[in-house]
Amino acid sequence: MHLTQLFDVSLRGRPDRVGLEYLDDAGAVVALTFGEVDARADRMAAEVAARGLRRGDRLCVQLPNGAPFLDIFLACARLGAVLVPINTLYRERELRHIISDAEPVATVVVPNAGTTYPAGATLWRIDELSAGAASRPASRFDVSLDGDDPALIIYTSGTTGVAKGAVLTHNNLATNGITLATVWRFTEADRYLAMLPLFHVHGLGNGVHCWLLSGCRMRLLERFDQRTTPAAMAAFAPTVVFGVPTVYVRLLDPAVVPDAQTATIARAARLFVSGSAPLPTHVLEAFRDRYGHTILERYGMSEALMIMSNPYEGERRAGSVGFPLPGVSARLVGDDGAVVGDEAVGEVEIRSPHVFAGYWRRPEATVAAFHDGWLRTGDLAIRSPDGHYQLRGRRGDLIISGGFNIYPREIEELLLEDPRVREA
Numbered sequence: 452m453h454l455t456q457l458f459d460v461s462l463r464g465r466p467d468r469v470g471l472e473y474l475d476d477a478g479a480v481v482a483l484t485f486g487e488v489d490a491r492a493d494r495m496a497a498e499v500a501a502r503g504l505r506r507g508d509r510l511c512v513q514l515p516n517g518a519p520f521l522d523i524f525l526a527c528a529r530l531g532a533v534l535v536p537i538n539t540l541y542r543e544r545e546l547r548h549i550i551s552d553a554e555p556v557a558t559v560v561v562p563n564a565g566t567t568y569p570a571g572a573t574l575w576r577i578d579e580l581s582a583g584a585a586s587r588p589a590s591r592f593d594v595s596l597d598g599d600d601p602a603l604i605i606y607t608s609g610t611t612g613v614a615k616g617a618v619l620t621h622n623n624l625a626t627n628g629i630t631l632a633t634v635w636r637f638t639e640a641d642r643y644l645a646m647l648p649l650f651h652v653h654g655l656g657n658g659v660h661c662w663l664l665s666g667c668r669m670r671l672l673e674r675f676d677q678r679t680t681p682a683a684m685a686a687f688a689p690t691v692v693f694g695v696p697t698v699y700v701r702l703l704d705p706a707v708v709p710d711a712q713t714a715t716i717a718r719a720a721r722l723f724v725s726g727s728a729p730l731p732t733h734v735l736e737a738f739r740d741r742y743g744h745t746i747l748e749r750y751g752m753s754e755a756l757m758i759m760s761n762p763y764e765g766e767r768r769a770g771s772v773g774f775p776l777p778g779v780s781a782r783l784v785g786d787d788g789a790v791v792g793d794e795a796v797g798e799v800e801i802r803s804p805h806v807f808a809g810y811w812r813r814p815e816a817t818v819a820a821f822h823d824g825w826l827r828t829g830d831l832a833i834r835s836p837d838g839h840y841q842l843r844g845r846r847g848d849l850i851i852s853g854g855f856n857i858y859p860r861e862i863e864e865l866l867l868e869d870p871r872v873r874e875a
Contacts, residue, residue, distance in 0.1 A: 492525035506531030616811030628660030688719035
């Protein structure tokens with residue numbers, strides 16, 4: 452399924468419903484209906500098409516969270532172009548590698564950001580794109596589109612080596628989004644707080660897709676800022692929050708979130724999700740004690756989007772990433788390539804409709820990423836007799852001492868037992 456068709460469930464099916472909120476430069480809340488989001492995307496598609504962007508072309512984007520990022524993402528999907536989001540912290544060395552490898556038509560940038568881009572790179576300033584788009588017609592392009600077309604290239608170190616471009620198709624993203632919106636019970640009544648970076652699959656592939664599939668209201672923040680985000684959370688009263696462990700650590704600090712704000716946030720919320728790094732047991736327990744909610748930990752990677760999740764209903768077990776999501780098959784494999792049983796450590800291998808199409812222009816690396824048709828994640832885990840998976844660390848990080856396997860996760864958990872240690 453093509454993303455444009457999928458997103459039209461909200462963009463054209465709920466045109467008069469407020470779908471997006473963000474803060475303008477003065478800090479005031481701007482609200483857009485789904486119809487207005489749709490029209491902005493059409494106008495941006497017309498602008499970038501006039502500059503030469505076509506189906507199959509790559510467009511690099513190094514932008515902070517904001518409505519213009521969404522305009523570009525939706526415009527690329529409508530044209531069949533491939534979005535290549537770039538971490539906003541990357542500088543010349545990383546930019547040179549990604550832009551050289553992706554060979555984009557252009558790179559969309561923030562003016563006067565102080566970033567040095569490779570010599571010869573074509574740069575499109577986002578302020579100029581937005582100004583040009585404002586005068587374009589809000590009409591759809593007639594482009595032949597296919598679900599197997601690439602939609603995103605996410606640069607990641609993968610399982611080994613230099614950063615490679617993981618190619619994700621429209622079908623990959625669509626099935627992942629449908630799965631998450633279903634298992635996490637998204638509805639149009641939800642209020643989703645988006646503070647994770649859109650250049651990452653957690654923010655874009657999970658959050659934005661659940662928003663557009665469900666038709667809920669999304670408040671888009673540029674980032675998590677402990678000075679301002681708690682107040683924004685209390686004011687917006689989100690029902691769903693996606694975060695990473697460091698965010699939840701900050702939310703536990705009474706100096707960051709006073710008790711009154713904690714109570715307001717807790718009353719409104721129904722779901723807090725954590726991913727992108729292991730969630731320490733003491734953080735899950737402390738958050739449950741303070742907010743009355745058990746954080747739902749999940750597991751995924753750029754090459755496969757979401758793989759496992761603790762259940763929406765039922766036990767959300769500390770230290771566990773839960774079970775394989777619907778449509779995902781998982782197994783644990785030992786050093787000899789044989790499948791291991793419960794309570795034995797093995798590398799997680801998976802098959803699912805979310806698994807990427809391969810690494811951009813790296814056929815050998817793509818072949819090496821698979822074992823008998825299963826994607827090798829590079830992550831070590833054990834499975835309990837009742838099916839819960841617990842990550843042990845990366846295969847490449849395993850320490851062997853005196854013939855014994857030592858897993859970094861175990862060392863981190865031991866350190867975190869000391870109350871003087873906040874993060875490890």
